Amino acid sequence: MKQPETVSPEQLAQLYAELAVMKERLLQSEKLASLGQLAAGVAHEINNPIGYVASNMTVLAEYSNSLINLVKLLSQQVNEVSRSALWAQFDFDYVCADLPKLVKESEQGLSRVVEIIRDLKDFSHIDEAEFVEADLQLGILSTLNLVGNELKYKAEVIKDFTELPKLRCIPSQLNQVLLNLLVNAAQAIEQDGIIRITTGFDNSWVWFEVSDNGKGMDDAELARIFEPFYTSKPKGEGTGLGLSLSRSIVEKHHGVIEVSSTPGAGSCFTVKIPR
Numbered sequence: 319m320k321q322p323e324t325v326s327p328e329q330l331a332q333l334y335a336e337l338a339v340m341k342e343r344l345l346q347s348e349k350l351a352s353l354g355q356l357a358a359g360v361a362h363e364i365n366n367p368i369g370y371v372a373s374n375m376t377v378l379a380e381y382s383n384s385l386i387n388l389v390k391l392l393s394q395q396v397n398e399v400s401r402s403a404l405w406a407q408f409d410f411d412y413v414c415a416d417l418p419k420l421v422k423e424s425e426q427g428l429s430r431v432v433e434i435i436r437d438l439k440d441f442s443h444i445d446e447a448e449f450v451e452a453d454l455q456l457g458i459l460s461t462l463n464l465v466g467n468e469l470k471y472k473a474e475v476i477k478d479f480t481e482l483p484k485l486r487c488i489p490s491q492l493n494q495v496l497l498n499l500l501v502n503a504a505q506a507i508e509q510d511g512i513i514r515i516t517t518g519f520d521n522s523w524v525w526f527e528v529s530d531n532g533k534g535m536d537d538a539e540l541a542r543i544f545e546p547f548y549t550s551k552p553k554g555e556g557t558g559l560g561l562s563l564s565r566s567i568v569e570k571h572h573g574v575i576e577v578s579s580t581p582g583a584g585s586c587f588t589v590k591i592p593r
């Protein structure tokens with residue numbers, strides 16, 4: 319009779335560990351998929367009202383200016399005593415000073431919302447483009463052209479390129495990944511840093527790498543950086559969607575995105591796409 323296969327406790331422990339990792343990845347990708355759908359819906363619904371709120375805001379600013387000027391002109395017709403009384407009753411000096419500030423703040427808030435909607439759209443539209451045979455290096459160079467100017471205030475960009483074979487990919491999306499990595503690298507650098515872009519390939523993969531000598535990350539932070547909306551940046555600087563978006567794009571290419579980092583010394587992100 320055939321003996322039942324036996325599994326040693328070590329093998330069992332190993333299998334459990336693998337299962338736990340797979341479960342975690344599955345949960346992550348399901349979370350991302352449903353977040354993508356939610357994001358698409360939210361972005362679509364908010365886009366329209368935010369549009370007219372923003373344009374109303376501009377008109378409102380003009381109208382309120384006119385109203386204030388009108389009141390000031392009319393008040394010249396009133397005697398000084400009742401003018402002062404009315405001024406005090408309606409706290410008019412304060413209103414005049416505060417109104418432009420409120421409008422300005424609201425406009426800033428609105429542009430922040432518009433920015434977030436744009437990120438959400440990028441995040442949820444990642445299903446739309448097509449796979450083509452492309453030269454990854456061309457994409458890298460054009461992305462660098464786009465952001466090179468921004469980067470140069472923070473860091474010297476070193477290009478360590480290998481001539482790459484053609485790759486089947488969605489070039490615009492890989493550009494987006496590189497862009498996110500470059501922006502993050504620049505934001506991690508205080509000043510006079512170095513950002514290095516390295517490319518390479520072997521029989522199975524084509525890869526590119528962005529490394530910086532910025533502030534780096536500890537293990538606790540590393541564990542969270544791919545979570546949607548996780549950001550360590552001050553309000554207005556980060557949406558926390560860059561890396562989760564990047565990871566969905568890379569996974570769609572059946573690739574992997576790897577990261578290593580040392581607090582205080584810098585970080586390195588590697589994107590590997592199968593050939």
Ligand SMILES: Nc1ncnc2c1ncn2[C@@H]1O[C@H](COP(=O)(O)OP(=O)(O)O)[C@@H](O)[C@H]1O
Pocket residue numbers: 498502503506530532533534535539543548549550551555556557558559560561562584585
């Ligand atoms: N190169 C880097 N160096 C240090 N920290 C980084 C780097 N890239 C990403 N991070 C960390 O990961 C977080 C998430 O990144 P991301 O998803 O791009 O969102 P955001 O840039 O909007 O904060 C960042 O807030 C930052 O804390």
Ligand SMILES: [Mg+2]
Pocket residue numbers: 498501502556558560561
């Ligand atoms: Mg980012």
